[in-house]
Each structure stands twice: as structure tokens, then as C-alpha cells.
Amino acid sequence: MTEAPVLALDNARVSFFLRAGEANVIPGLSLAIQQGEAFGLVGESGSGKSTVALAIMRYLGRAGRLTSGRILFGGRDMAGLDPAALRAVRGRQIAMVYQDPMSSLNPVMTVGRQLMEVPVLHDRAGAAEARAQALAAMAEVELPDPAAMFGRYPHELSGGQQQRIVIAMALIARPALLIMDEPTTGLDVTVEAAILDLVRALRERHGAAILFISHNLGTVAQICDRVGVMYGGELVEEGPVRTVFRHPAHPYTRGLLDCLPTLGRDKHAGALRPIPGQVGSPLARPPGCIFAPRCAFVQPGRCTTHPIPHLALTPAHRVQCVRAAELPAWARPRAASAGAPPEQAAAILRIERLGKRYQVQSLFGAKGPGVIALEDVRLVAQRGRTLAIVGESGCGKSSLARILAGLHPASTGIAELDGAPIATLPVERRPPRLRRRLQMVFQNPDATLNPSHTVGYAIARSLRRLKGLSSAEARQTVGALLESVELPAEFRHRRPHQLSGGQKQRVAIARALAGDADILLADEPVSALDVSVQATVINLLSRLQSARGTTLIFISHDLAVVRYLADSVAVMYLGRVIEAGPAARVFAPPFHPYTEALLSAAPNPDPDTHAQRIVLRGALPSAVDRPKGCVFSTRCPRRLGPICDETSPPEQDLDGLRIVCHIPTPDLAAAQSAPRRP
Amino acid sequence: MPSDANTAALAPVAVPAARPARTGPGFAHTLLPLASSPPAMVGIALILFWSAAALLAPWIAPYPPNAPDLLALADPTPSARHLLGTDHLGRDILSRLLWGARTVLAVAPVAVLGATTLGSLVGLVAGYYRGWIDVVVTRISDIVLSFPVIILYMIILATYGSSALNIILVITVTKAPIIARIVRGITLELRGREYVAAAKMRGERPLAIMLTEILPNASGPLIVDVCLRMGYTIITIGVLGFLGIGLPPPDPDWGGMVKDTYGLMSVWPHMSLFPCAAISSLTVGFNLLAVGLREIGLRD
Numbered sequence: 001m002t003e004a005p006v007l008a009l010d011n012a013r014v015s016f017f018l019r020a021g022e023a024n025v026i027p028g029l030s031l032a033i034q035q036g037e038a039f040g041l042v043g044e045s046g047s048g049k050s051t052v053a054l055a056i057m058r059y060l061g062r063a064g065r066l067t068s069g070r071i072l073f074g075g076r077d078m079a080g081l082d083p084a085a086l087r088a089v090r091g092r093q094i095a096m097v098y099q100d101p102m103s104s105l106n107p108v109m110t111v112g113r114q115l116m117e118v119p120v121l122h123d124r125a126g127a128a129e130a131r132a133q134a135l136a137a138m139a140e141v142e143l144p145d146p147a148a149m150f151g152r153y154p155h156e157l158s159g160g161q162q163q164r165i166v167i168a169m170a171l172i173a174r175p176a177l178l179i180m181d182e183p184t185t186g187l188d189v190t191v192e193a194a195i196l197d198l199v200r201a202l203r204e205r206h207g208a209a210i211l212f213i214s215h216n217l218g219t220v221a222q223i224c225d226r227v228g229v230m231y232g233g234e235l236v237e238e239g240p241v242r243t244v245f246r247h248p249a250h251p252y253t254r255g256l257l258d259c260l261p262t263l264g265r266d267k268h269a270g271a272l273r274p275i276p277g278q279v280g281s282p283l284a285r286p287p288g289c290i291f292a293p294r295c296a297f298v299q300p301g302r303c304t305t306h307p308i309p310h311l312a313l314t315p316a317h318r319v320q321c322v323r324a325a326e327l328p329a330w331a332r333p334r335a336a337s338a339g340a341p342p343e344q345a346a347a348i349l350r351i352e353r354l355g356k357r358y359q360v361q362s363l364f365g366a367k368g369p370g371v372i373a374l375e376d377v378r379l380v381a382q383r384g385r386t387l388a389i390v391g392e393s394g395c396g397k398s399s400l401a402r403i404l405a406g407l408h409p410a411s412t413g414i415a416e417l418d419g420a421p422i423a424t425l426p427v428e429r430r431p432p433r434l435r436r437r438l439q440m441v442f443q444n445p446d447a448t449l450n451p452s453h454t455v456g457y458a459i460a461r462s463l464r465r466l467k468g469l470s471s472a473e474a475r476q477t478v479g480a481l482l483e484s485v486e487l488p489a490e491f492r493h494r495r496p497h498q499l500s501g502g503q504k505q506r507v508a509i510a511r512a513l514a515g516d517a518d519i520l521l522a523d524e525p526v527s528a529l530d531v532s533v534q535a536t537v538i539n540l541l542s543r544l545q546s547a548r549g550t551t552l553i554f555i556s557h558d559l560a561v562v563r564y565l566a567d568s569v570a571v572m573y574l575g576r577v578i579e580a581g582p583a584a585r586v587f588a589p590p591f592h593p594y595t596e597a598l599l600s601a602a603p604n605p606d607p608d609t610h611a612q613r614i615v616l617r618g619a620l621p622s623a624v625d626r627p628k629g630c631v632f633s634t635r636c637p638r639r640l641g642p643i644c645d646e647t648s649p650p651e652q653d654l655d656g657l658r659i660v661c662h663i664p665t666p667d668l669a670a671a672q673s674a675p676r677r678p
Numbered sequence: 679m680p681s682d683a684n685t686a687a688l689a690p691v692a693v694p695a696a697r698p699a700r701t702g703p704g705f706a707h708t709l710l711p712l713a714s715s716p717p718a719m720v721g722i723a724l725i726l727f728w729s730a731a732a733l734l735a736p737w738i739a740p741y742p743p744n745a746p747d748l749l750a751l752a753d754p755t756p757s758a759r760h761l762l763g764t765d766h767l768g769r770d771i772l773s774r775l776l777w778g779a780r781t782v783l784a785v786a787p788v789a790v791l792g793a794t795t796l797g798s799l800v801g802l803v804a805g806y807y808r809g810w811i812d813v814v815v816t817r818i819s820d821i822v823l824s825f826p827v828i829i830l831y832m833i834i835l836a837t838y839g840s841s842a843l844n845i846i847l848v849i850t851v852t853k854a855p856i857i858a859r860i861v862r863g864i865t866l867e868l869r870g871r872e873y874v875a876a877a878k879m880r881g882e883r884p885l886a887i888m889l890t891e892i893l894p895n896a897s898g899p900l901i902v903d904v905c906l907r908m909g910y911t912i913i914t915i916g917v918l919g920f921l922g923i924g925l926p927p928p929d930p931d932w933g934g935m936v937k938d939t940y941g942l943m944s945v946w947p948h949m950s951l952f953p954c955a956a957i958s959s960l961t962v963g964f965n966l967l968a969v970g971l972r973e974i975g976l977r978d
Contacts, residue, residue, distance in 0.1 A: 405879060406878075407878065427878050435879070435881050439880075440876070440879055442876065447871045452891075461877075461880065462880045515880075
């Protein structure tokens with residue numbers, strides 16, 4: 001730390017001025033980022049991490065203001081810059097990469113032109129020179145065939161390619177500081193892994209300082225040198241990544257690490273440990289520690305009366321907790337699966353040769369080739385167990401859910417619920433007794449409840465329609481149902497906008513269970529939630545399942561969550577099930593090469609696991625233009641040769657574990673059991 | 679966008695437990711913020727002014743609306759006897775404006791309500807079912823919308839005669855397609871929402887889904903549009919009166935008052951300018967209210 005830091009926040013205090021009063025979102029934040037250093041800022045939504053980025057860039061808008069403290073960039077006070085100087089800093093000396101690449105790119109301009117704008121604007125470069133720089137930048141972010149890519153429009157690129165363009169655009173100006181705000185959050189894990197690899201490589205080459213903002217502890221652990229954990233606008237812990245994730249000192253950091261499901265842990269090893277309570281309102285800050293209301297180690301007089309100073313455990317490791325030195329040592333929850341996996345149960349849902357083809361019809365009725373969303377899907381869900389369906393976007397998992405729910409009909413094949421065919425029976429035509437048996441929990445907490453109706457209405461309506469209760473009976477049952485999802489009965493009077501994301505998902509679960517459903521179909525029910533909330537909802541699902549004997553079909557892209565919750569797992573790729581079997585066996589070699597890649601790409605906050613990551617090349621093929629042989633052949637790192645491109649692979653059955661691959665399973669097992677991951 | 683950061687930062691301010699639970703439909707809650715919107719307050723004042731005028735016309739109008747004051751004919755300009763002057767037949771303009779407000783404020787809301795009801799239903803059905811129903815409905819509304827409305831009014835009213843009921847019907851039929859288009863657009867967006875899927879999964883009937891799940895969430899933009907539509911309808915009624923196919927004489931009708939006197943504009947402009955001012959002030963009132971409502975909608 002000899003040079004002046006690239007960026008220094010000195011007791012920066014940021015407030016938003018609303019009609020309700022001053023919301024002091026960041027009460028006073030100090031941090032410094034040195035030349036060439038990657039600093040990770042982690043925290044759940046509402047922790048103020050994005051506000052920090054906006055404050056640095058002076059993008060706070062009319063309502064927000066840096067009320068005291070200083071933000072120094074390269075020793076210069078950002079607050080003192082006039083508009084011209086500010087323009088020169090933004091984009092050129094500080095570049096920013098946002099979460100959604102599509103909204104950072106201009107849809108009516110080719111990506112090449114957009115890249116050229118940067119040197120033209122900032123360096124007054126000529127067209128030829130700018131073009132050369134743009135092509136070089138595209139090659140640098142490892143886009144295939146930059147010359148061809150140059151003339152494409154953003155919508156012609158995949159999400160991962162778009163984000164590469166945004167990164168190229170940020171780097172082309174050779175900024176001293178790169179701010180990345182959740183740059184991989186909207187991307188699939190395998191794409192995310194490739195982008196993170198790229199960022200790491202570029203860092204070594206460019207030496208720009210990086211402020212990496214993320215809610216995902218795993219991605220921060222992979223990219224950053226130092227990490228700051230934010231809670232309620234305060235930096236509660238700051239230190240080198242290894243130290244913080246190996247010896248977290250603040251109770252909040254510990255809580256975050258504890259509540260995260262990991263690949264080595266399933267529900268038989270005990271419930272997840274969520275952080276109790278909710279984030280407080282920035283309109284009313286407590287006088288003492290902001291985390292005190294949720295802290296298990298709180299000591300009323302000491303923690304709650306005056307502001308908590310930062311305590312330096314080592315020169316580099318600071319913690320905002322008065323008890324940091326006296327807390328018991330922390331150990332990573334590392335329990336392996338306890339006990340034998342449950343024995344097989346009878347099948348409740350049987351899916352055979354299920355296919356879905358979306359026919360695109362032109363104006364005059366001519367039929368196009370159609371898009372294959374599902375092909376030859378065979379699955380069995382066992383009564384009272386959890387079947388998880390895993391895959392990245394575009395793999396067909398949501399299409400499968402919609403077919404089972406009766407929202408879309410299947411094109412071919414069979415799905416039977418206890419012998420009753422449901423594959424082509426729309427939900428409107430299902431007899432009430434059948435409809436009651438299979439209910440669904442949706443992904444997006446903000447769209448799952450009708451904003452016009454109270455919680456009580458939504459649940460009572462379900463009770464009446466599914467269980468045939470009278471409206472008086474339904475009203476009486478609502479409270480009990482709310483309590484079964486661990487919400488107070490008074491919540492019946494609330495409207496969705498008065499609920500948090502986790503509470504909305506609980507109401508959605510209550511609604512789905514109103515008719516005592518036998519099968520609960522949950523399509524990414526926790527993927528929009530913060531980790532601590534996610535843990536409570538997962539615990540709830542697990543508890544409801546054992547109490548009611550409900551069968552859970554759990555659709556997710558998150559392998560750690562699936563590992564925790566599932567009894568059996570099906571991995572899907574491009575509309576096909578490529579591996580299926582009991583959870584413990586799917587998560588152990590032999591893997592299908594795709595499962596192997598997914599597992600290696602899953603972000604992990606444990607700095608001690610040094611997994612060699614498998615980075616998949618290229619993008620998911622379009623569903624219109626599917627590979628002829630094995631669907632995974634275009635990206636498979638273990639591709640054998642032409643046979644993979646031309647012949648559909650056989651299904652190898654290993655006593656209940658099915659792997660669809662040309663490589664014989666003993667060969668897969670031998671290649672994969674090299675020590676990598678549990 | 680700064681406001682994004684703002685809400686993002688404050689999002690999980692999540693629900694302090696003491697927050698009062700709202701039970702009713704929350705009408706007062708929705709309208710209360712209007713008080714903080716200056717355009718809305720001016721709009722409401724104008725609308726209230728004309729509504730009061732319409733309601734109280736029999737008591738506050740200084741003269742009967744159709745009674746000629748032959749003495750005033752010598753000098754019809756505003757005076758102490760006739761505050762806004764008299765028209766070419768010596769009828770008191772203030773009284774006629776007050777009585778005329780009755781016609782406008784009786785016909786316009788009913789017509790707009792009719793158009794909104796018809797348009798909403800058609801738009802809901804088209805947007806919800808899509809397919810051939812949507813094609814048919816959309817084509818029909820396109821045809822109605824592409825037809826020169828004035829000529830349509832003239833044909834219909836000339837054929838069936840001019841009465842308050844016929845004016846209401848004509849306005850309903852010609853304005854419904856616009857509402858239908860708006861509601862169809864919103865329905866297309868909302869039908870894919872998860873709460874609609876959830877309603878299907880619990881076995882709600884299509885009509886119930888349209889009316890209880892979709893329509894309430896379309897009501898925000900719809901109310902704004904109803905306000906704008908009121909303004910336009912007041913102009914339409916004025917135009918019909920001006921063309922002589924409005925309400926049959928001698929009932930006072932703002933458009934008719936302009937028609938009767940615009941020839942005298944160069945001599946006695948007050949005779950046609952006052953009714954014009956009445957039409958525009960009421961129209962502006964509704965437009966300002968729409969602006970205010972939209973502001974509130976954006977704020978939430």
C-alpha cells in the first residue's frame with residue numbers, strides 16, 4: 001500500500017430525500033481500492049451496494065445526495081468535478097458494467113459501431129483506428145470471429161456474448177477503475193463461469209482496479225482479492241477474501257455463509273440455518289449496531305446503545321462488531337449426507353416419450369419447421385419425494401412444468417398422474433378432483449400474486465375452488481393455512497405490495513396447498529430471493545413435504561439448492577433429459593459431461609476448494625437448429641468424434657442412474673473420479 | 679436511472695409489522711395523493727365548478743334559458759342586467775351556459791361510461807382469447823376508427839334523428855374501439871402473468887379471470903383514459919351541436935349556441951366566445967385531472 005489508492009471513500013454518507021423524509025441509505029462508508037486490486041462488495045438486496053457504485057459515479061439522481069464525507073478517485077474529489085471533468089472521468093477513467101447487458105447496449109446500432117464510439121469520443125480517434133481498436137477489444141474478450149460479430153446487432157448475440165461486448169466497451173478506454181455491478185447475475189452458470197474466467201484473465205493483463213458488486217459470495221470468492229460485506233448500508237466486515245470466507249468474524253457474514261446450501265450437503269444432514277428477521281428500514285436506524293435485531297450474539301446494553309466502531313482483527317481485516325474478538329470460532333457447515341438415502345417409493349407421476357414442438361404459423365397458415373422444446377422425456381416422480389429438474393435456460397424445464405400444470409398441451413407422449421392422463425389435458429378441462437392434486441408455485445414473487453387482491457382473497461378463492469368450501473368455511477381456514485407456511489394469520493388483510501419477496505412466495509405456497517395438493521410443482525421458487533430468505537423457503541418446503549407427504553417437483557438451475565432438497569434429479573439440456581437418477585448418484589461420478597461442467601461451474605464461497613473449472617465453449621445452440629446427434633455435442637469437452645455429431649447417443653442404465661452419452665460409463669467414471677469435487 | 683437505484687436501495691424496507699393493514703378497495707387512499715398535484719387540483723376545481731353549475735342551474739340561473747329579453751336586443755353586450763350579455767334572440771347567455779352544462783354533463787359521462795364498458799369487455803375478450811376472436815374484433819375496430827367520425831355521426835344522426843339517447847349511442851360506438859384497443863393491449867400483457875396462471879390452475883372461469891384478475895390491474899391506465907375521453911367527448915358534443923345535429927333546439931347546448939351566433943362574430947364576439955370558453959374550460963378540466971392521475975400512477 002505505497003501508492004495512493006485508485007479509489008477511496010472517506011466516511012461517505014449518502015441519503016435519498018423522499019416525501020417520507022430523509023432515508024440515510026449509507027451512514028458513513030470508508031474503503032480504499034489500490035491499483036490493480038479487485039475489491040468485492042457483497043450483500044443482499046437493499047444493503048446499499050449499488051448505491052455505493054452510483055455515488056462513486058455521481059449518478060445518484062435528484063433524490064440522492066452525498067451529504068458528507070468524500071469520494072476520492074485518483075486523489076481527486078469527485079464532488080468537486082465540473083460537468084466537463086465528470087464526463088471525462090465517466091466512461092474513460094471509470095467504466096461500468098451493469099447486470100443486464102441488453103439495456104447497456106443500443107439495440108439499433110451494430111455492436112462494432114458502439115465499440116468504435118468509445119475511442120472516437122474519448123481519444124478523438126479516426127474511423128480506421130477506432131475500428132481496429134474495436135476489433136482488438138472483441139478478440140480480447142474472446143468473442144469468436146470478431147470480424148463477423150462486428151456488424152451484428154445486440155439482439156443477434158446471446159446473453160453471454162452481449163456481456164462480453166459490454167466488458168469490451170468498458171475496457172477499450174483503458175479505465176483505471178472498472179465497476180461491475182452484478183455482471184453475471186442474469187447469466188447461466190456455465191456462461192457465468194466463462195465470463196468470470198475472462199474477467200480474471202483481463203485483470204492480469206490490464207491491471208485496472210475492479211470494484212465487483214455481487215450478491216453471490218461464490219463469484220466474489222473467485223474474482224476478488226479483498227471483500228467487503230455490506231449490511232444496511234454499512235461495511236460490517238472487510239478483509240482479504242480468504243480470511244473473510246475462512247474466518248468470518250461478523251455474525252452477519254457468518255449467517256450468510258451458514259444459510260447457503262452447498263454441493264456437499266443435503267436435507268438429511270439437517271435444516272439450513274437462515275438469518276432470523278428482516279432487513280430494517282433506512283428511515284429508522286437504531287442507535288447501535290444495525291444488525292443487532294437479527295443477531296444471535298447480541299448483548300443488549302453493549303450492542304444497541306451507540307454506534308459500533310470498526311475493530312481491526314489484523315491490519316487488513318476490519319469488523320464492525322464489538323464482540324468480534326469474543327465470538328466462538330466459526331466452522332464451515334460441512335456435514336456430508338447423513339444416513340442412507342431413503343428407499344424408493346411408488347410412482348405418482350409417470351412421464352414417457354413426452355415431446356413439445358412449438359409450431360410457428362405464418363400469416364397465411366403455412367407451417368414452419370417448428371421449435372422443439374422437449375424431446376423424448378422420460379421421468380418418474382415418486383410419492384412423497386422430491387424430483388428435481390435441473391438445467392440452464394432453454395433446456396425445456398419450464399416447458400415441462402407448463403405441460404404438467406396443464407397450461408400448455410404436450411405435442412406427443414404420455415404423462416400420467418396415478419394413471420390419469422394429463423399430458424394434453426388443459427387445466428381448464430381437468431376435473432376438479434384431478435386439478436386439486438397438482439398445483440404450482442411460480443418463479444417470480446412479484447407476479448405470482450395479483451396486486452389487486454388481498455392475501456386472504458387469493459387463498460380463500462383457492463380453498464373454495466379447489467376444496468369446494470363455502471365462503472364462510474374458506475374464511476375460517478385461511479388463517480390456519482397462513483400459519484402452516486409460517487405467516488401470521490393477520491397477513492390475510494395485506495396486499496402483495498406490503499409483503500417481502502419471501503413472504504409472497506410463502507403465500508403462493510399456501511395457495512397451492514389450499515386443496516391439499518398431492519404434487520407441488522415449483523418452478524424456480526427461490527431463485528429470485530436473497531440467500532437468507534431462500535434458506536427459510538427451502539426449509540419450509542422441506543418441512544411441509546415431510547408433514548404432508550407432498551410430492552415435490554422442484555425445477556431449478558441452482559445445483560446447490562437441488563443437492564440439498566432433491567431425492568432424485570433429472571438434468572436437462574436442450575429439451576432432453578441427459579442424466580437422471582437418485583440425487584446422491586447424480587452428484588457423484590460417473591457424470592454426464594454436461595452435468596460435470598455444471599457442477600464445476602457452480603460458484604462456491606469456499607476459498608479452499610480449488611476446482612479446475614470446465615469452461616464450456618460457445619453458446620447454447622438454437623432450438624430451431626438442434627444438433628443432429630447428441631444435443632450436447634457442439635459444446636462437449638469430452639466429445640469423442642463424428643459419432644457424437646451424427647448419432648443419437650444410447651441411454652446407459654446403471655442400476656437406476658441413466659446417462660445418455662456415447663462414452664461408456666466406466667470410462668466416464670475413470671476420467672472423472674480424479675479428485676475434483678464431491 | 680436514479681429512481682431505480684432509489685427503489686432498489688429501499689426495496690426491502692419490507693413491511694414494518696406496524697403498517698396499517700388496508701382492507702377496503704382503498705378508493706380514498708388512491709385519490710388522496712391527488713391533493714398534492716397542482717394540475718389535478720385545477721382540473722378538479724373546473725369540473726366541480728361546472729358540475730355545481732349544472733346541478734344548481736334552476737336556482738342560480740338569473741333567467742329562464744329560453745326566455746328572450748327583447749329590451750336587451752338593442753345592446754346585447756355584457757351589462758349589469760345580463761352579466762355575460764344576451765344572444766341574437768335576447769336570451770341570457772349566463773343562464774344558457776348554466777343550463778347547457780346540464781346537457782353536457784348528463785350526456786358525456788353516460789356516453790363515456792358506455793364506451794368504456796363496451797370497449798373494456800371487447801378488449802378483454804380479444805386479448806384473453808386471441809385467435810380468431812381477436813382478429814375479428816381488431817379488424818372491426820380498425821374499420822370504425824378509420825372511418826371519418828364526423829361523417830359517421832352525420833349519417834347515423836340524420837338517419838335515426840337527433841336525441842340525447844342517439845348521441846350517447848353514437849359516441850359509445852365510435853369511442854369504444856379506442857378503449858378496446860387499450861384494454862386489449864393491457865390484457866395481452868397481463869394474461870401471461872403468473873397470477874393469471876394460478877387462477878386457471880384453481881379452476882376459475884374465463885370470465886371471472888378477465889373481470890377479477892385482469893381488469894382491476896388495467897384500471898389505472900383505464901381511469902386516466904376515461905378522463906381524457908371525457909374531454910374529447912365534450913368537444914364532440916360541442917361539434918355535433920355546432921353542426922346542427924346535436925340536441926334539438928331550443929334546449930341550450932354549448933355547441934348549438936356557437937352555431938347560432940358565429941355569423942355575428944365580427945359584431946358581437948361575446949355571443950360565441952363565451953360558449954367556446956365553457957367547452958374548453960370543461961375539457962381542460964378533465965385533461966388536467968388525467969395529467970394528475972397519470973402523475974400519481976407513475977409515482978407508485
